[in-house]
Amino acid sequence: xxxxxxxxxxxxxxxxxxxxxxxxxxxxxxxxxxxxxxxxxxxxxxxxxxxxxxxxxxxxxxxxxxxxxxxxxxxxxxxxxxxxxxxxxxxxxxxxxxxxxxxxxxxxxxxxxxxxxx
Amino acid sequence: xxxxxxxxxxxxxxxxxxxxxxxxxxxxxxxxxxxxxxxxxxxxxxxxxxxxxxxxxxxxxxxxxxxxxxxxxxxxxxxxxxxxxxxxxxxxxxxxxxxxxxxxxxxxxxxxx
Numbered sequence: 124x125x126x127x128x129x130x131x132x133x134x135x136x137x138x139x140x141x142x143x144x145x146x147x148x149x150x151x152x153x154x155x156x157x158x159x160x161x162x163x164x165x166x167x168x169x170x171x172x173x174x175x176x177x178x179x180x181x182x183x184x185x186x187x188x189x190x191x192x193x194x195x196x197x198x199x200x201x202x203x204x205x206x207x208x209x210x211x212x213x214x215x216x217x218x219x220x221x222x223x224x225x226x227x228x229x230x231x232x233x234x235x236x237x238x239x240x241x
Numbered sequence: 242x243x244x245x246x247x248x249x250x251x252x253x254x255x256x257x258x259x260x261x262x263x264x265x266x267x268x269x270x271x272x273x274x275x276x277x278x279x280x281x282x283x284x285x286x287x288x289x290x291x292x293x294x295x296x297x298x299x300x301x302x303x304x305x306x307x308x309x310x311x312x313x314x315x316x317x318x319x320x321x322x323x324x325x326x327x328x329x330x331x332x333x334x335x336x337x338x339x340x341x342x343x344x345x346x347x348x349x350x351x352x353x354x
Contacts, residue, residue: 226296231292
């Protein structure tokens, strides 16, 4: 059974960098595309980015976040990660990792609440 | 960006009755090369991540009860629950994966009347 699990700090200070990791178990991370999606009361569900391991990691970013976001993959650990720089209160959300890229998302992690506050 | 607009925002339906949720995209999500509508439906219960119900607008995900069905093409789509069960109380979202950024509707909250 394939499972996704997000990890990282639940509290980040304004202007700092939010860093999250998603661990994939039950399947190889090389098997599919992988995405980050967030959910906040104000903006609802928002797709952030996706990555595929092949070719130095094929990536695609939401233009609204592109200047602050990077996504990477570690095939040796079966993990992929999200970095979001210069965070503000508007970045407070539940962050989900999910299986899928330019498609529907058939499998989601449980989500991690990240609060941006000093 | 493609804007996804759902209606209604909330809906109360009696047990055993039909529930219908609409989703309209600001541009067509029908991809000519594969003749498929790049639209999905999700169900989200409190404290849980969204769960995929329907993809390609009308293909039911494995394990999803057949009382859930999706229809529509181009810009107008519908999620129908043929006979509402208590466990169907949730928020429902549509999502387009036709073009980036992939976008979701604002959600429809479904309750029991």
